[in-house]
Amino acid sequence: MPRPPLSRVLLVEDDPDIQVVAWLALSDIGGFTVEVCSSGREALAAVSSFRPDLILMDVMMPDMDGIAALAALRARPAGYNTPVVFMTARAQPHEAARFRQLGSLGVITKPFEPATLAEALRGMWERHFN
């Protein structure tokens, strides 16, 4: 079924500097509506209130990491199958394959290019729904 274009992105990242850079890249350059939070636990709460189209989430975070957050999200009753894209500084090939198995749309490797980050997310979104 055809989906509306990607517009609301929830950014989950514990490093405050990367938060700023990614937020600028997504909102200023990408034109998305962005909400930022810094752990998997916060993200789970934000999913209900903010209702994002897509979640861009760091893998290694204190409190609740990206993988645990994805599992918790998928365990909720229907309606919470929000697509997730992981962000990681440790993208070994076998790790990327594992993330996909866990049900993520794709992986963004750190350091990412701010100029093309939004484009990359749109690409994954398109490939997933069309």
Next chain:
Amino acid sequence: MKSDTKSFGDEYALALRRYLEEGGEAPLFRAYQMGRAAVESGMGMLEIATAHQKALLVDLLLMLAPQASARTAQRASEFFAEALAAFEANRRGFKEAASVLRGQNQDLERRVRAADQAYRTVREQLDEHRRIEMLKDEFVSLVSHELRTPLTSIHGALALIPSKLERALPEPAERLLEIARRNSERLKRLIDNILDLQKTESGLVAFDMRPLQVRSLLKQAIDANQPYAAQLGVKLMLGEVAPGLRFEADSDRIMQVLANLLSNAAKFSPPGDSVVVAAGRDGDWVRVTVTDRGPGIPEGFRHRVFQRFAQADSSTTRARGGTGLGLSISKAMVERMRGRIGFDTAEGGGTTFHFELQACEPLQRNEGACLGLP
């Protein structure tokens, strides 16, 4: 067997008795033969003793006849002295044989113990080696994560500055920004390279070995690296490639090796010059060559070409944006793909880097040869 033994025993006792009664060479020889036959047919010590007793018992009876007794007793004692001597000799022989056997046995045991010890040592060393490799891998992976996290914000912030400027920066500031950008790019490559090298050398990451068309692979590599070479005013060209040539490799990794060799050759070529890539069959191998007409590798540097962070002249390499890891990564990757890598160079006369990988037969003839099937 058993009845033979019994009859040989009886024969022996009979022959012995005859010798004791009559004396002489022939009866003695007969007694000797029968004795041997009895022993060889499996007669035990107890049965031999029985035979001796039988002979002696007869002798004892004979001894009652006074005329025969002295001579018979004499012969009997001689015979038993001889038999005893032979027995003693055998016993010594047996003792010697036993001691030799014991010695050999101990020697064997020592060897088995030594081999066992050696095996255990090697296994412990292997376990230790594997443990260290895993620790190293984990460490490198962790460190690269720790380095990449701050690098992500540096790289991102630098990239975003232009979009946040209302007017152009003054020229010196623009130059400083460019320096920062270029070096964050280089740091990123360096971290990627260290990870690549570690992954390749540790053997913990599998290589996806497949038969690949050499010609199309080389074309692809040239296309991918042409923009970089063009920045340096150098042209990458495909030279002679034997038709139908295929080798077995991991395509991503071999592209990385080619990118390293091509960018190196471009870096060291004079502007306006070209770098030629070619491939041919050499026995069971496919040999790929990357040739430049640059200054050549200085004599004193040749033995260090594949070492990590080795750079003939660090100022030139730094100026050209190298990390000093490209060739050591290439070597590690080619060797993981069961190939070899090397170079020919003449100072002032250009350099040819070459690598060899196992050739595959053309598709239609023998697909199995390339998949490593027996």
